[in-house]
Amino acid sequence: MLIHLNDVLSCDVKTVSKKVNLEMNSFDSSLGSFPFIQKDPAELTITNLGEEKLRIEGKAEIVAAIPCDRCLMEVDTPLKLTFHKEVDMKQTAEGRIEDLDETDFIIGYNLDVDKLVYSEILVNWPMKTLCREDCKGICRKCGTNLNHGACSCDTVELDPRMAVIAEIFKNSN
Numbered sequence: 181m182l183i184h185l186n187d188v189l190s191c192d193v194k195t196v197s198k199k200v201n202l203e204m205n206s207f208d209s210s211l212g213s214f215p216f217i218q219k220d221p222a223e224l225t226i227t228n229l230g231e232e233k234l235r236i237e238g239k240a241e242i243v244a245a246i247p248c249d250r251c252l253m254e255v256d257t258p259l260k261l262t263f264h265k266e267v268d269m270k271q272t273a274e275g276r277i278e279d280l281d282e283t284d285f286i287i288g289y290n291l292d293v294d295k296l297v298y299s300e301i302l303v304n305w306p307m308k309t310l311c312r313e314d315c316k317g318i319c320r321k322c323g324t325n326l327n328h329g330a331c332s333c334d335t336v337e338l339d340p341r342m343a344v345i346a347e348i349f350k351n352s353n
């Protein structure tokens with residue numbers, strides 16, 4: 181959703197607070213598509229700092245379904261996002277790119293809230309997702325979720341030293 185920034189930039193209105201519903205229902209990145217289980221409206225406060233500079237502050241809470249790194253079961257992962265950005269509206273898009281300023285959420289005189297939220301999710305994306313600390317993962321042969329019980333595959337990976345002993349036993353039979 182777009183917020184028109186003209187009324188904030190006009191001299192008489194200094195601060196505008198808004199609750200904005202997010203349009204996106206999932207976080208789509210090179211890692212995959214992660215549906216949102218829950219998304220609260222983003223709460224934003226935009227302050228006119230003068231000289232066409234704006235401060236954008238606020239927060240948003242989202243719960244995304246992220247697969248467990250080991251067993252792939254979806255884990256409801258809360259993402260608590262906070263925003264604190266300062267934008268110079270005098271800058272052109274080209275100027276921002278030159279300054280390595282990644283404010284692609286400003287389009288002309290509009291703030292694209294979904295893009296702002298997207299960039300913040302990207303920064304806050306968990307490095308590791310586990311359904312539980314001791315998740316046993318899935319069997320690499322049959323795909324059984326080993327948290328729900330063992331499968332019948334012979335996947336015991338023997339310690340190399342044990343393998344030698346196992347070999348001796350096999351030969352002695």
Ligand SMILES: [Zn+2]
Nearest residue numbers: 248251311315
């Ligand atoms: Zn797991």
Ligand SMILES: [Zn+2]
Nearest residue numbers: 319322331333
């Ligand atoms: Zn198996």
